[in-house]
Amino acid sequence: MATTLNEHIVTSYEDELTNLNKAISEMGGMVEQAITESAVALLRLDHQQAQNVRAFDKRIDEMQQRINDAAVSIIARRQPMAADLRMVVTAIQVANDLERTGDMAKQLAKRALQIETLGLAPKFYNGIKHLKELVAQQLKSALDAYLGRDSKAAVEVCGRDDQVDALYTSLFRELLTYMMEDPRNITQCTHLLFCAKSLERVGDHATNIAEAAYYLETGRHLGAEEQQRQPR
């Protein structure tokens, strides 16, 4: 339903839904920060930064618990209907995808701690940097679509996931080439390959969030058919 909704007659219910939305927004910000910081830790091989990201992941997990508890409480006490029901159900889904995205940031940080060389050659990390920027943008757009109830933007995010996949595939080939050129690159490049995979997964979670955004606003699932129907 595209129209803006009136306020609830019961203001405490309205407040609970608003707070749930705010919590998603806050958690989204935390996860975006985690992705950015873990990428920095990886590219600079900054071990302190990597440790910070790992510690930060606990707070993201706690946030997910808070959101789930709030959603379950609303379902139990308010019996939400229609758009409210979709809001509560998608909040649980989005929090789950954000938590998984947080885990991906943690994975990047762990890799940063494992790479023991003094620094990465720019030619190795340029592709990773590019992929990170692309998925970070996807995540931001997906969260904006969710919080702004914008189904059109959600469809666009889903459409762009192909770009993420294509970039990941080309990065895979590139890293493989470096490994074949010089076997001394193998350790570093294997770590980076796992990092690329983690970032590609972040793109998938962004797509999930965009799909939740689409369902939240329209009440329909964004299947392949629906995507084709939508003007790009």
Place this chain on the structure above:
Amino acid sequence: MSLETVATTSAAPVTAPRNAPPKMQGEKVCVFYGAKQALFDVDLKIEQFSVTSLIGPSGCGKSTFLRSLNRMNDTIDGCRVSGKITLDKDDIYDPSIDVVELRARVGMVFQKPNPFPKSIYENVAYGPRIHGIARNKTDMDEIVHSSLRRAGLWNEVKDRLNEPGTGLSGGQQQRLCIARAIATRPEVLLMDEPCSALDPIATAVIEELIDELRENFTIVIVTHSMQQAARVSQKTAFFHLGKLIEEGKTEDIFTNPRNKQTQDYITGRIG
């Protein structure tokens, strides 16, 4: 995927075959109380062997529509109905229709349990007797027993059929009224907020009963509880200010209504 196919526990038989003609149908139904118009051009199909719930705020016309389905509005002075309401394609407002017979075919259960001040047995036997359904005492016993059994009350009252119906608990009285309503073997059962005076357990018993009764009856229920409409009905119609705003499959109405007024009402917002 529909809820029915997901829930393995609700092994309810499939309702009337697709494209079956509706059991009852209202076309451009308008109802006036004197000069005041209470219903405006309502078009609604009631499907056979399914539960249709009518929801909406007080004064929206849902009870008026329900009562026009068995001409209960005839009893109100100054009430006038226009448009067409059919039962199996027969116009129920046709002058040739026998209203008493119509009400035997379209039975009704009211908001407050209203058993007659008679024995439990007599409460159920009354309808079949005046309609001449039972030929003898054995027939009548069978009708009373099966009606009470279908209404889920038999085990609780079988040893005290001669005690007054008014001595039962509220939930039992309501089930007695349902037994009374189904004793005349109606085809359609109208229920006007049948659980609003009952506690949650008695309500659950009635809802379970409604689910069983829809195998043999077509049911139309007016309810103020949206959760109840969501639980018991296959189809839901939302009324507002005398107009039918939206109707559709219950699961669609409660997860993704098309109309903003419906959305505002069912989510508890100011319309």
